[in-house]
Amino acid sequence: MGRVAAGNGRVDEEDAPTPATTTAKRQARKAGRTASARGAGAARRTQRRARRAKSRPLVARLARTTVAARGAVYLLLAYLAADIAASGARGKPADTQGALEELRRQPGGVELLGLLAVGLLAYAAWRFLQAAAGDRDASAPADAAKRAGWALIGVAYLGLTGQAVALLVGGGSQSEGASSLSRTALAHPGGRVLLAVAGLAAAGGGLGLMVWAVLQRFETYLDRDALPKPIVPVVRVVETAGHVVRGLVFAAVGASFVMAAVTGSAHDAKDLDGALRLLRGHWSGRPVLALVAAGLSAFALSSFFEAAYRES
Secondary structure (H helix, E strand, C coil): CCCCCCCCCCCCCCCCCCHHHHHHHHHHHHHHHHHHHHHHHHHHHHHHHHHHHHCCHHHHHHHHHHHHHHHHHHHHHHHHHHHHHHHHHHCCCCCHHHHHHHHHHCCCHHHHHHHHHHHHHHHHHHHHHHHHHCCCCCCHHHHHHHHHHHHHHHHHHHHHHHHHHHHHHHCCCCCCCHHHHHHHHHCCCCHHHHHHHHHHHHHHHHHHHHHHHHCCHHHHHECCCCCCHHHHHHHHHHHHHHHHHHHHHHHHHHHHHHHHHHHCCHHHCCCHHHHHHHHHCCCCHHHHHHHHHHHHHHHHHHHHHHHHHECC
């Protein structure tokens, strides 16, 4: 009863929309549009505030200072890479954890590590501010890619800050290596895909950084009017070499993660220390490691140049 035979062209009375259901659907759509508009409005307000903060001279000066903290980390990594080249397996761990521990062992190292932790935290905050502000001169896809990249860098340096604080508080810190992280990923469904995507992203980012360096796009971040003319060629060489080697390191680490995803063996995944030690075992490993150490030193020096002459 109440249902009409199929095919008679009439709507079932029980399925026919009532004024109440029509009104409810209309209100739900309106609420969805309102929530979406509010979210977009909040995002725009956040972006405007971030851009205003970023344009302040004090923030620009602090940003340049934090880049020097990044340079200090890479200078320590260069020293550790050279140590592996000279000492082989006896060399100290050449990763960010090893760099921070090496700094802590030096005279006055605790105080220096504390200053570095503050600088790294400020650098992470600067990258998050960049991610919130975006690049008004870039296209929408390029702006989205830059925002994601800046946010990821911020997360990475926030983790590095945590390592430094852990060393300051407890005198030691345990960080998971690439093999351990890969083993955790491979133990879960879809872990191989996740590992491959992460590796491809790192390798692609490294190759992109190398192209960016060869094209000397770093000059857009430097105040060329403030650079003394005699050192301009030196800056170009140092910036190019430093960014190319840094890109190579990212690409090599990313490729090892892809290999681990393909083989299903966590042992194939390498962090910087693992990649350098693997390279050290090759017949040409020592001179190549020396070049890597020189390249990391060049990137550290380029960070100091950027700290001094970054475009406000």
